[in-house]
Amino acid sequence: MLDLIIRSGLVLTSDGAESLDVGVKDGVVAALGSDLGDARTTIDAAGSWVGPGFVDLHTHLREPGQEWKEDIGSGSAAAAAGGYTAITAMPNTDPPIDTGHLARFVADRGRDVGIVDVIPAGCLTMGRKGSAMAHIDELWDAGVRMFTDDGDAVADASVLRLVMEYIAQLGGVVSQHAVDPALSRAGYMHEGAVSSRLGMYGIPSEADDIVIARDLALVELTGVRYHVQHLSTFGGVAKVAAAKEAGLPVSAEVTPHHLMYTHDDVADTDSNFKMMPPLRTERDRVALVDGLSSGVIDALATDHAPHAALEKEVPFEDAPNGVIGLEWAASVATTTAGLDIGSFFERMSISPARIIGRSDHGQRVAEGCAANLVVFRDDEAWTPTSTISRSRNAPYLGSELTGRVRATILRGEVTWEVT
Ligand SMILES: [Zn+2]
Numbered sequence: 001m002l003d004l005i006i007r008s009g010l011v012l013t014s015d016g017a018e019s020l021d022v023g024v025k026d027g028v029v030a031a032l033g034s035d036l037g038d039a040r041t042t043i044d045a046a047g048s049w050v051g052p053g054f055v056d057l058h059t060h061l062r063e064p065g066q067e068w069k070e071d072i073g074s075g076s077a078a079a080a081a082g083g084y085t086a087i088t089a090m091p092n093t094d095p096p097i098d099t100g101h102l103a104r105f106v107a108d109r110g111r112d113v114g115i116v117d118v119i120p121a122g123c124l125t126m127g128r129k130g131s132a133m134a135h136i137d138e139l140w141d142a143g144v145r146m147f148t149d150d151g152d153a154v155a156d157a158s159v160l161r162l163v164m165e166y167i168a169q170l171g172g173v174v175s176q177h178a179v180d181p182a183l184s185r186a187g188y189m190h191e192g193a194v195s196s197r198l199g200m201y202g203i204p205s206e207a208d209d210i211v212i213a214r215d216l217a218l219v220e221l222t223g224v225r226y227h228v229q230h231l232s233t234f235g236g237v238a239k240v241a242a243a244k245e246a247g248l249p250v251s252a253e254v255t256p257h258h259l260m261y262t263h264d265d266v267a268d269t270d271s272n273f274k275m276m277p278p279l280r281t282e283r284d285r286v287a288l289v290d291g292l293s294s295g296v297i298d299a300l301a302t303d304h305a306p307h308a309a310l311e312k313e314v315p316f317e318d319a320p321n322g323v324i325g326l327e328w329a330a331s332v333a334t335t336t337a338g339l340d341i342g343s344f345f346e347r348m349s350i351s352p353a354r355i356i357g358r359s360d361h362g363q364r365v366a367e368g369c370a371a372n373l374v375v376f377r378d379d380e381a382w383t384p385t386s387t388i389s390r391s392r393n394a395p396y397l398g399s400e401l402t403g404r405v406r407a408t409i410l411r412g413e414v415t416w417e418v419t
Contacts, residue, residue: 002030002039003412009045009375010341012052014364017341022050024371027411032367041414043407045375051345052362053085053372053408054330055352057146057175057253058229058301060322061087061118063109064102065094070306070390072109072118075326078304078389079116080415082326083405085372086117086353086361091128092151098123100138107143115415117372119356121146124163124174130154133163140170145357148175150229153211155181161218168224173251173355175227176215178236179277183207188317190263190278198269200317203278209235216243219250227355228252230303232277234287241296251355253301254288256325256332257395261285265395271312271319272395275305292337298351302329306391324389328396334378334403344378375407 004024011020013032023031023039061075070078072089079087089106091097097106103120110118122139126132128149136147147167153176154160160174167174184203189195191202212228216239219226231237231254243250257275262285265273273279291297305322312319325332330348333339339347345364353362363369383400408416 002036004041004043004409004414005036005039006043006045006050006373006375009048009050011050011365012341012345014366022365022373024409024412027371029365029367029369029371032365043375043414043417045406048375048377048406049341049344050373050375051341051365052349053374053410054083054348055356055358055361056084056087056302056326057299057352057355058303059087059089059326060092060305061089062306063093064105068308072106073113074390076110076113076116076118078324078326078387080408081388081405082328083330083374083376083408084116084326085408085410086119086358088119088121088146088356090150091121091123091148096123096128097121098126098134100135100142103139103142103144115410117361119358120144121148121175123147124149124154125159128152130156130159133166136163136166136170140172145172146175147172148177148229150175150177153177153179153181157214157218160215161222164218164222164224168222173225173227175229176211177229178208178211178215180207180210183210184276188274189266190280192263192281194263194267198267205233205235205280205284208233208277209239212236212239216248216250219248223249225249230255230258230277230301231288231291231297232258232280232284234284237287237291237296244296251298253299254292254297255301255303256329257323258285258288259292259336260332261395269316271314271316272323272393274316274319274321275323276321289337292347293339293343295343295346298347298355300329300333300347301352302326306389307393308391312393322393324387324391324394327388328384328401330376330405331401331403332396335401371409371412373409374405376403377406378403380404
């Protein structure tokens with residue numbers, strides 16, 4: 001008998017989308033077709049898409065060091081509820097993940113919780129200070145494939161060149177928080193009409209564009225695989241498109257909040273609209289949506305950034321940057337970009353798994369592949385009102401979204417189901 005049958009969904013296979021039942025046994029997809037017989041558990045997927053579980057390239061789990069915001073347990077639960085079967089844990093924890101044993105700690109804690117694969121990313125520089133190279137070799141041996149000082153850009157071009165050369169030899173990916181520290185230091189939001197009206201210091205779009213342009217020159221020099229985190233500007237999208245056109249090994253992500261909101265939403269200074277890089281103009285937002293639709297932007301990545309209420313419920317200028325997003329990212333993708341089933345799974349699962357080098361995730365459904373799956377209803381309207389994350393700093397609460405995760409399956413085990 002099969003362990004699980006997902007019945008009557010529109011399934012993304014290597015031949016395209018087909019109406020099929022998916023049978024799972026011992027953690028792998030064991031049968032595809034109709035009349036698969038009985039199973040211990042059944043999920044009704046009529047009207048839903050069935051495809052590879054989502055893979056996030058940008059999750060802040062806050063463990064070790066800031067567990068009052070989130071920990072690997074609560075963050076894993078939020079990820080499962082959002083349809084994720086693998087998430088990349090950002091290394092800007094306390095202490096930062098700059099050595100092998102710290103990366104192993106994060107991966108082990110994820111394995112103990114066991115409801116999503118927690119893949120540690122490692123720092124580019126020691127302590128994220130931007131001067132000395134992190135223990136890249138140790139991190140690599142611990143399974144790290146993505147390196148980033150996320151939260152800060154590596155400002156020193158000679159340091160970045162050195163780590164790029166080192167990581168290029170290993171075959172890893174350098175992931176950059178592409179915001180110039182000097183141009184962004186004094187600002188709280190996008191520099192434009194709204195910041196002028198509010199009398200608030202702004203961050204110009206050029207803060208992103210300058211870092212991306214400089215880094216692309218270093219990618220040409222070093223040949224390293226390079227990933228732009230949380231693209232926020234029209235100019236950034238154009239630079240990534242041109243680099244791809246020129247054949248450079250470049251990929252990019254966009255967050256759900258940059259797809260959905262603009263600096264106009266900052267007008268009443270709700271700190272749930274404060275993030276880095278900031279929400280920008282409608283022209284930028286449209287470029288990001290178009291980039292995700294066309295594939296210039298490879299992946300939706302959450303930049304899930306939990307903060308406690310007592311930290312966020314302060315004057316806008318004093319609030320920390322970031323919002324949570326794991327539980328609604330896929331819903332925001334279908335609400336804003338209206339992707340078809342193929343491009344949806346390409347951006348949510350297939351491309352991010354390829355970027356992080358995980359062949360056990362992000363595979364089109366086929367007999368013999370790991371049963372890391374999601375059931376997603378793209379036309380279901382719903383309004384989220386609560387969170388599974390330990391934190392509640394989410395702009396989406398109370399907003400109607402179209403598209404909802406119905407169930408998540410990790411190696412054949414149901415880790416989330418809407419009943
Ligand atoms: Zn960042």
